[in-house]
Amino acid sequence: MSDLSRRKLIISGVAATARVAGLGVAARIAQKYGLVPPDHGGIYGPGETVTYASQRVLTRHSLAREFPQSKISHPPLANEMPPLNEAFKRLQAGGFTDWRVSVDGMVDQPASFSLAQLKSYPSRSQITMLQCEEGWSYIAEWIGVPLSHVLDVVGVRPQARYIVYTSIDPDWWDSIDMADALHPQTFLAYGMNGGDLPVGNGGPLRIRLPRQLGYKSVKFITHLTVTDSLKRFGKGSAAASLEGGSYAWYAGI
Amino acid sequence: MPAETGVCSSAPAAPVTTVSPRHSALVRVAHWITTLCFFALLISGVEILISHRRFYWGETGNVLTRPLFKLPIPASRNLVPTGYGYVLPDQNGWSRYLHFQAAWVAVLTGLLYTIFALFTGHLRKSLLPSGGDLCWKVLSREIVDHLRFRRLGKAEAWAYNVLQRLAYLLVIFVLFPLVIWTGLAMSPSFVSAVPATVTLLGGQQSARTIHFFVSVFLVLFLVVHVMMIFVAGFWSRMRAMITGRAGSHMERT
Numbered sequence: 001m002s003d004l005s006r007r008k009l010i011i012s013g014v015a016a017t018a019r020v021a022g023l024g025v026a027a028r029i030a031q032k033y034g035l036v037p038p039d040h041g042g043i044y045g046p047g048e049t050v051t052y053a054s055q056r057v058l059t060r061h062s063l064a065r066e067f068p069q070s071k072i073s074h075p076p077l078a079n080e081m082p083p084l085n086e087a088f089k090r091l092q093a094g095g096f097t098d099w100r101v102s103v104d105g106m107v108d109q110p111a112s113f114s115l116a117q118l119k120s121y122p123s124r125s126q127i128t129m130l131q132c133e134e135g136w137s138y139i140a141e142w143i144g145v146p147l148s149h150v151l152d153v154v155g156v157r158p159q160a161r162y163i164v165y166t167s168i169d170p171d172w173w174d175s176i177d178m179a180d181a182l183h184p185q186t187f188l189a190y191g192m193n194g195g196d197l198p199v200g201n202g203g204p205l206r207i208r209l210p211r212q213l214g215y216k217s218v219k220f221i222t223h224l225t226v227t228d229s230l231k232r233f234g235k236g237s238a239a240a241s242l243e244g245g246s247y248a249w250y251a252g253i
Numbered sequence: 254m255p256a257e258t259g260v261c262s263s264a265p266a267a268p269v270t271t272v273s274p275r276h277s278a279l280v281r282v283a284h285w286i287t288t289l290c291f292f293a294l295l296i297s298g299v300e301i302l303i304s305h306r307r308f309y310w311g312e313t314g315n316v317l318t319r320p321l322f323k324l325p326i327p328a329s330r331n332l333v334p335t336g337y338g339y340v341l342p343d344q345n346g347w348s349r350y351l352h353f354q355a356a357w358v359a360v361l362t363g364l365l366y367t368i369f370a371l372f373t374g375h376l377r378k379s380l381l382p383s384g385g386d387l388c389w390k391v392l393s394r395e396i397v398d399h400l401r402f403r404r405l406g407k408a409e410a411w412a413y414n415v416l417q418r419l420a421y422l423l424v425i426f427v428l429f430p431l432v433i434w435t436g437l438a439m440s441p442s443f444v445s446a447v448p449a450t451v452t453l454l455g456g457q458q459s460a461r462t463i464h465f466f467v468s469v470f471l472v473l474f475l476v477v478h479v480m481m482i483f484v485a486g487f488w489s490r491m492r493a494m495i496t497g498r499a500g501s502h503m504e505r506t
Contacts, residue, residue, distance in 0.1 A: 044347070044350035044351065044354050046354065046357075047350065047353050047354025047355075047356075047357050047358075048350065048353070048354070050357050051353055051357070055442050055443070058443070058446050059442045059443070059445055059446045062442075062445040062446040063445055064441060064445045065444060065445065065448050065451075067312070071312060071313075073313050073315070073317075073318070075317060077315045077316065077317055079332060080331065080332055129312065129313065129441070129457065131439075131441050131457065132305075133301075133304075133345060133349065134304040134305045134330055134332065134345075135301070135302070135304060135305035135307075135461060136305055136307075136314060136315035136316065136332075137312075137313045137314060137315060137457060137458065138313050138315050139312065139313050210441065210445075211441050211442045211445050212441060212442065213441065246346035246347060246350075247345070247346045247349065248346075248349055248350055248353075252440065252441060252442025252443070253353065253439065253440035253441065253442060253443065
């Protein structure tokens with residue numbers, strides 16, 4: 001082996017080691033600042049991690065576009081959904097007066113809220129777009145209470161990292177990080193276009209995340225859990241959509 | 254007499270006897286990574302597209318909105334009636350993962366290539382047509398030669414002809430940036446940070462429609478590109494893009 005090629009070999013060896021060490025440091029920094037999504041494993045993990053990390057750096061505090069009244073889509077689209085269960089039908093027959101959403105996990109005071117209680121909190125509205133991953137979209141006025149307000153009421157502990165939210169169908173659930181949970185446009189929405197939120201659009205209560213695709217805005221919310229790890233939920237995945245059709249956890253694209 | 258600026262004559266071709274590679278290593282690696290990403294993006298893009306075959310102009314569009322046009326294809330969802338008696342399997346989960354991962358690889362490769370092209374003179378020497386080439390006489394001769402599928406001369410195996418240069422410039426500096434831009438304009442999170450990305454295009458559905466047409470143009474380019482490889486000599490061109498070597502003696506095989 002000539003001197004030149006040996007030198008080349010040593011240099012490339014050092015470079016490779018530095019690269020691996022650099023990646024290790026980068027991974028640790030990314031983990032510390034919450035730049036690694038729960039679905040970072042597998043063959044699509046790298047792309048998903050780069051997307052999530054760059055979005056978290058770029059869009060942590062940015063606001064989804066809001067539109068004037070004139071841009072609201074009429075009539076509002078109510079897309080297909082799985083048949084509603086018996087529990088839902090019972091509550092619907094009672095005009096949803098007994099609908100409750102419970103909040104537990106890493107909070108100071110676990111609580112359960114009725115719709116009337118949620119409506120007694122400062123009400124906010126936003127005219128934003130709902131964008132489905134299929135390709136269609138519509139704009140509506142969404143009325144509700146910011147999720148951050150509800151989280152303030154129960155007192156979120158500092159080690160909290162995610163909010164898991166579940167619909168009345170226990171197999172339909174998803175989760176978001178604290179950046180999205182505390183974002184001013186993240187609502188527990190109970191109203192739409194000036195009236196109650198129609199069942200077809202997720203009424204009586206739906207989570208609204210205008211900076212992510214529609215499938216993250218789970219309908220018929222009954223339960224919120226504040227947690228520092230998503231490992232205990234479902235089959236260890238971070239969302240029902242990851243178990244069924246393997247959809248990306250972060251849907252801001 | 255050497256060609257003067259403004260005089261209508263084609264630029265002198267590079268000498269046949271040169272020992273430097275026909276395509277530099279960076280160009281070759283970038284070419285094949287882009288090829289791989291292109292097919293990944295195309296397949297996953299088609300999969301995502303077939304969940305909603307309707308296209309719109311403006312901000313929003315859904316089943317209740319009049320479409321700009323619709324493709325006569327079956328769909329992978331039953332939200333939109335297609336007239337076909339069946340619904341294709343829904344492959345959007347992995348398709349979306351693959352689409353965005355391949356997009357990252359393609360964009361990063363493209364950045365590296367662009368920096369290389371700007372700073373090594375690749376853009377000036379290999380891609381920008383000389384002033385003398387941009388006149389009707391030369392262009393029309395090239396067009397006629399191409400239409401007759403006339404095989405290229407020995408000298409031309411070492412440099413792109415003017416039509417090639419124009420096509421590559423169009424793809425690299427117009428279609429690729431446009432497809433990235435319209436892709437970003439469909440990201441609800443990205444546009445929350447940079448709203449002009451989508452407002453300049455006239456809305457999110459306009460972005461989707463433009464994204465589709467740019468993709469169609471890219472596929473058309475690919476078809477012509479591959480066809481020209483066969484016209485010019487498949488093995489010699491493949492060898493030039495894989496090993497970097499080019500020589501006219503292989504042309505006959």
